[in-house]
Amino acid sequence: MKKLSTLNTQSEYLSKYRFFPFSEYLKEKFPFKVHKIALHAGFTCPNRDGRVGVGGCTYCANESFSPNVKEPYLSITEQIQKGKSFQRQRYGAEKFIAYFQSFTNTYADVGTLKAYYEEAMADQDVIGLSIGTRPDCINGEILDIINSYTKKYHVWIEYGLQSIHEETLKRINRGHEYKAFVDAVNLTKKTCINMCIHVILGLPLETYDDMMKTAEAVAEMDIQGIKLHHLYVAKNTALAEEYFKGNVKTLDVHEYVRLVADFLERIPPNVTVQRLVGDTHGNFLISPIWRISKANITAMITQELEKRGTYQGTLCGISALTNNSQKSNLNESRFHTIEF
Numbered sequence: 001m002k003k004l005s006t007l008n009t010q011s012e013y014l015s016k017y018r019f020f021p022f023s024e025y026l027k028e029k030f031p032f033k034v035h036k037i038a039l040h041a042g043f044t045c046p047n048r049d050g051r052v053g054v055g056g057c058t059y060c061a062n063e064s065f066s067p068n069v070k071e072p073y074l075s076i077t078e079q080i081q082k083g084k085s086f087q088r089q090r091y092g093a094e095k096f097i098a099y100f101q102s103f104t105n106t107y108a109d110v111g112t113l114k115a116y117y118e119e120a121m122a123d124q125d126v127i128g129l130s131i132g133t134r135p136d137c138i139n140g141e142i143l144d145i146i147n148s149y150t151k152k153y154h155v156w157i158e159y160g161l162q163s164i165h166e167e168t169l170k171r172i173n174r175g176h177e178y179k180a181f182v183d184a185v186n187l188t189k190k191t192c193i194n195m196c197i198h199v200i201l202g203l204p205l206e207t208y209d210d211m212m213k214t215a216e217a218v219a220e221m222d223i224q225g226i227k228l229h230h231l232y233v234a235k236n237t238a239l240a241e242e243y244f245k246g247n248v249k250t251l252d253v254h255e256y257v258r259l260v261a262d263f264l265e266r267i268p269p270n271v272t273v274q275r276l277v278g279d280t281h282g283n284f285l286i287s288p289i290w291r292i293s294k295a296n297i298t299a300m301i302t303q304e305l306e307k308r309g310t311y312q313g314t315l316c317g318i319s320a321l322t323n324n325s326q327k328s329n330l331n332e333s334r335f336h337t338i339e340f
């Protein structure tokens with residue numbers, strides 16, 4: 001393990017958080033306050049509608065982490081207006097990234113996709129696009145469309161990976177193999193689209209080594225962002241049935257904090273950290289019930305890394321000393337100048 005003294009303690013975000021928060025990246029990148037607006041375009045998911053599978057991933061209760069799914073249907077324009085007014089009031093946000101969050105946001109014909117994406121970007125305060133999807137729902141034609149937006153907008157695609165292990169993917173009924181993810185990443189690497197990868201820690205029967213192998217595999221990919229979630233059991237899911245049979249255990253918050261610290265130590269320091277804990281709404285949650293705010297869990301993760309004297313990337317072979325040059329490479333190769 002590298003010692004504290006070998007790392008770049010001048011880096012403000014590393015010394016403050018011990019990892020690279022996306023919010024800090026946005027502050028560095030833009031001269032105005034940028035926030036995401038989560039959108040529900042009305043897409044479904046091939047793992048729920050029968051095309052790939054029925055019932056979805058065993059933990060899937062999209063309603064529990066995408067609150068707008070339950071709201072009466074609003075057009076994209078109306079959702080943007082509503083999101084802008086909320087984010088402005090609450091956070092003083094000035095510009096916005098339209099985040100197509102709910103279900104699988106590349107699961108439609110290209111004409112439909114273009115119409116939704118471009119409706120969101122038509123708002124003069126929207127400066128970016130982030131599209132959440134499954135790796136088996138992407139192809140060259142869709143990527144070409146998304147890539148065409150990178151000339152003027154700050155563009156991300158978010159792939160759900162969850163785990164690199166085939167046994168786990170089967171167990172949670174992901175409906176695709178790891179190879180689908182690798183193919184999607186390789187295809188996306190040829191574009192100027194930024195990639196953010198979602199991983200769940202604490203999946204049924206996954207060992208510590210399994211999770212760290214996922215971290216090491218992700219660390220080797222040319223990605224720009226990571227979202228970590230803890231496994232939680234939500235009502236009306238297949239996972240809930242397994243949980244009540246006693247076949248599934250969820251993590252204690254302290255175990256989770258240690259796992260996140262272990263995971264981040266393996267992730268290069270130039271990868272933005274966009275989420276560190278899963279998000280669900282109280283009414284849906286069965287387990288774990290931590291009664292600790294997300295901000296406090298984030299602070300606990302920073303404290304854990306401080307206690308160890310380590311940082312994001314300490315164990316990945318890329319020290320934070322090289323972080324500044326990597327960051328500028330990332331800026332040049334992936335993030336285009338935005339014209340307003």
Ligand code: SF4
Pocket residue numbers: 045046047048055056057059060061062103104134160174
């Ligand atoms: S891919 Fe996403 S929306 Fe589809 S079933 Fe899995 S968690 Fe649910």
